[in-house]
Amino acid sequence: MSLEHDEDVAAQLSPQAFDAQFRAQHRSPLLTELWARAWGEQYPAEVRPNSGCPWRLLGLMVADLRPAPGATIADLGCGLGGPGLWLARATGTRLIGVDWSAAAVEIAAERARHWLPDERVEFRTGSFTDTGLADGVADAVISVDALALAMDPQAALAEVRRVLRPGGTLLFTGAEPRTPDAAATVWEEPLRAAGFRLDSRTELPGEGAAWGRLYGSIRQHQGRLREQMGDRATRTLLAEADMIEPHIEQLSWGVVRARATE
């Protein structure tokens, strides 16, 4: 949302917290159903994202990246892997998914068996600032509702630049303040400092409303969610709702595209 996080938010963001949340959420068919209802016809059911990943974003990623068959796409903060798996399968590319949650990586690797041949996919644990990937290995880097969570965005962008080949593209989504030049205000300078040129920011219309519907239905169905996910994971979702809901009107969700300078 912004380049700085306050300390409360920082405390909630840890690999262990995400591990517990992913394991619990994976047990809840109701949560998946609420996600599907909130996004309606824009919900890509097979992808089952843990993010705002409407069909229009998947289409935009294909149109913007146009990767050559056999190219390598790295998905940072891949979670359970859905968006990257869909993109790699659709474009005939190779996928490397990285997430600091070992539980997410384990589930993503299991899902991958149903999407791509082994030689075209790898999931591994790593952080935004230490992915463990080789220099210049990726032709493109994507990150769906993840990179914008980095505690040290400048260090994260430097790591993305290191793993991208010169001229490669970074596409990431997130929410910025609803101003006409949101991407320029928030991202242009950090991207430039890390060796990128900001190409564009495309708003994803309807995302705020979809998040609002999701948080509303989580409140409404918290009893059944508790039965499926347990108390702690349900409270975490409710806390996220409390944190984001009051700001939905002031936020704009969009996808930022940047090019690694040669």
Ligand SMILES: C[S@@+](CC[C@H](N)C(=O)[O-])C[C@H]1O[C@@H](n2cnc3c(N)ncnc32)[C@H](O)[C@@H]1O
């Ligand atoms: C909102 S989820 C999005 C997951 C996935 N991109 C999707 O669209 O389904 C954010 C993801 O970022 C990961 N994450 C958060 N901070 C991270 C960090 N510092 N390094 C690596 N992954 C991180 C979390 O574990 C989580 O999987």
